[in-house]
Amino acid sequence: MLKRYSLVISILVALIMMAAACTTSSLRRQWVEPEFKGGPFNKVLVIALSKDNSVRKSFEEAFAKQFKAAGVKSASGLALIPRDTEKNEKAVMAEARKIGAQAIFLTFLIKEDARDVSSASWGGDMRRGYRGQGGWGVLYPGAYNYAYGSAPMQVQKYLALQSSLYELKTGKRIWSTQSEITDPKNVKQVVDKLAPLVISDLKKHGLIK
Numbered sequence: 018m019l020k021r022y023s024l025v026i027s028i029l030v031a032l033i034m035m036a037a038a039c040t041t042s043s044l045r046r047q048w049v050e051p052e053f054k055g056g057p058f059n060k061v062l063v064i065a066l067s068k069d070n071s072v073r074k075s076f077e078e079a080f081a082k083q084f085k086a087a088g089v090k091s092a093s094g095l096a097l098i099p100r101d102t103e104k105n106e107k108a109v110m111a112e113a114r115k116i117g118a119q120a121i122f123l124t125f126l127i128k129e130d131a132r133d134v135s136s137a138s139w140g141g142d143m144r145r146g147y148r149g150q151g152g153w154g155v156l157y158p159g160a161y162n163y164a165y166g167s168a169p170m171q172v173q174k175y176l177a178l179q180s181s182l183y184e185l186k187t188g189k190r191i192w193s194t195q196s197e198i199t200d201p202k203n204v205k206q207v208v209d210k211l212a213p214l215v216i217s218d219l220k221k222h223g224l225i226k
Contacts, residue, residue: 049222050191055184056224062118064094064109066125072204076124079208083216084122089225092116113185120191120224121183127195128177175199176207180215182224192224 061084065076077093084091094109097116102108113121175197182192196214198207219225 045195045197047194047218048192050189053184053189053191055186055191057226058089058120058182058224059226060090060092060116060118060120061182061225062094062097062113062116062121063091064098064121064123066123070095075204076208079205080122080124080212080215083212084225087216087220087225091122092118110185110188119185121185122180123183124178124180126176127179129175178211182219192219192222194218 063077063080063084065073065080067073067076073095074093077095081091081093094103094112097112098109109121178196178198180194180196181190183189184191194215196211198210216225
């Protein structure tokens with residue numbers, strides 16, 4: 018019986034660690050201007066602020082592609098706005114007007130964090146007051162390893178991004194969300210997970226077709 022229980026615990030631990038390693042994404046703290054009566058927008062300028070041009074290029078091109086797939090004309094800000102002028106908000110809006118954009122989609126990283134998720138698999142049941150099967154020989158080693166830090170540490174990377182949509186005509190922010198990406202492997206994976214969620218939410222609120 019003890020051996021069977023040990024096997025079950027081992028399988029559950031492996032499944033939990035596999036699930037924890039999967040990249041996930043979600044939109045949080047969404048907001049829409051309740052007084053906005055315009056839209057849907059037909060052309061959007063995409064701007065992803067980043068010191069790394071390769072990161073910015075990846076974000077802007079991926080989001081522009083998603084907008085176009087949704088039937089919205091779009092352009093990347095990196096190709097239009099020089100570095101020495103992008104700090105000036107009026108200059109950015111002027112460039113957006115030149116291409117006939119009706120809105121500006123802006124996204125940027127607001128937080129990058131690494132979290133120890135080892136507790137998901139080591140000692141998690143005991144910390145929650147687990148009273149199921151299993152004896153000293155099964156539970157004590159896990160408790161010891163977790164308490165004294167000798168359990169293998171599993172660290173996940175978390176990214177939090179702020180994304181907003183601004184109406185060019187008034188300069189007002191009409192939509193905003195904070196998104197969280199769990200354990201991304203690269204920039205492409207971040208964008209591939211996030212962009213469809215953003216586009217879907219903009220459609221839901223009638224801001225794009």
